[in-house]
Amino acid sequence: MNDPGIEEALRQVKDGRAEAYATVVSAFQARLRATVAYSCPPGIDPTEIAHRAFVEAFRQIDRYTPGTRFFAWVATIARTLLLLELRKRKRDERGRDGYVRHVVERTLEAELEGRSDLEEARGEALQDCVRHLPPELQSILRLRYSKDASISSIAGEVGKSPGAVKFLLFDLRRRLRDCVNGKLALRET
């Protein structure tokens, strides 16, 4: 069930007031982008898939049943778009960089084919794990992923050697993965 404000906005969109769609997109965009990103291989832009999913949902808004979960519906659309992209890439074998790309794309494709929606829990757990990192580690992540800084420029910023930053980042990535797995295991029990 959606928030009453979202329900009202969706009702207005159905009535032809496109501007009300901004309320809907604002409410769900971060969640959808993170959810799509988790199932998106390098080379496919999760922001683009989320964008297209929202546009497609708008075009088909008459098929949306009021009172049902809008996010689940738009995530299903995003899953379909993502699966189409993955299949398109499988057909186009040129320029492949071997097993590295293959192993990621085939894992994601198999996972998407085996379910009707997108995996949500992992993205949420990761957000939670990042929030609980010490501030200095959060700032290293921000330098790497927000500013797209190279290892050497991060090293310059934080006063460590590039080798140390490389090691730190790998350790951080593995800690985040363990944190996510721990949270999911806890949720299952």
Add this chain to the structure above:
Amino acid sequence: VDRFQDLVSEHLDGTLDADGAAELSRSLEADPARSALFVDLVRQAGVLSTELGGPSPEAFTRGVLAEVERGKSGFVRSVMSDVRGPRRLLPLSIAAGLLVALGLAFLLALGEAPMAELVQAGPGARLRREGVDREVRAGMPLRSGDELVSGDEAPLLLRYRGEPTELSLEPRTRLVLRGGPSGKRIELFQGEISARVAPQPGGHPLVIEAPQARAEVLGTRLKLSAVEDSTRLEVEEGRVRLTRSTDGASVDVPARHYSMAEGEAPLVAEPVAPAPPRPPVVTGFSLIHADAPRQPVPGYETLRDGAEIPLGRLAGLRLNLQAHTDPPRVGSLLFAYDGDPHFNTEIQWPYTLIAGQGRGKRSWVPTPGRHTVTATPYTGTYGNGVQGVPATLTIVVTDDR
């Protein structure tokens, strides 16, 4: 384990080379546990990039609304075209058109709505958006601020939305697309683009800015090449104004003419020379003074294969290496130097290994040892047209100082 960590880190940080990728592939294929860890880390990196580095929530929402609104506008237009009696409905059509134009101008001003899309892209092409490199594919929407780089071999073709304007980026071309209420703009840093530009709305020209000059286009077919120190405009149809960045001097270039902005040389429009009756040939190399008047260094007018360049004897001179061709003027000349097959492309005579005309520019400072230079002439600009006959020179640089 350390090596695996290294390879994964380099992959995630975008620094893994081809040999490393092959090694990582082998490692993943051999060990399912490592493969699972790798997939998890790649997926996690995707979420972190999106969460921390993607467009702001406001920008994303504006982008979706922009496309939604455009879809509605398209619907209004298609309905209007089905209505009989266009004369009676003309004021309404104009009003609707104005609304669409204003809406598009607003969206372009926001810089978030797609303004063009990729029609064709070859291997190695890439898009840099908001500081993140992305792989490109046909059909991908392009936004203001997107930086495009074509690959080493194939051109990259894009088409603007809502008009038949097309842009072809020759291999190794780098540019940034810009859009705003005052029209479209392309910042060309390096390479060559060919454009078929539809008449532009509201009298706002499409502006192409290169390092040495800018071209204002209202509707025409043209080709613009930019190398480090010169910009060449060739107009196939229509007329284009070329303005030099340094002093504001300008020239109107009519159809089948070209103009070259380079240093302080006069800015003039010259007729495009007809294609030569036979492919051009590189006839030899000279060691020349890097600074004007760029005469050959006495004793080094004709360099033979294996020629010695003694830095001690030439101390104090600023040097460059010139390739000579038959005919003397060709469309362009590509230099390969040691391991770099695209070391420099020259589009203006004299054709020199190191780009730079006149005083104060760079000179050639060779390192001691054996070096190989190959010069390949082309009838067209920036390595286009018919390839002529190349020549290769091996030189031995000694330093007895």
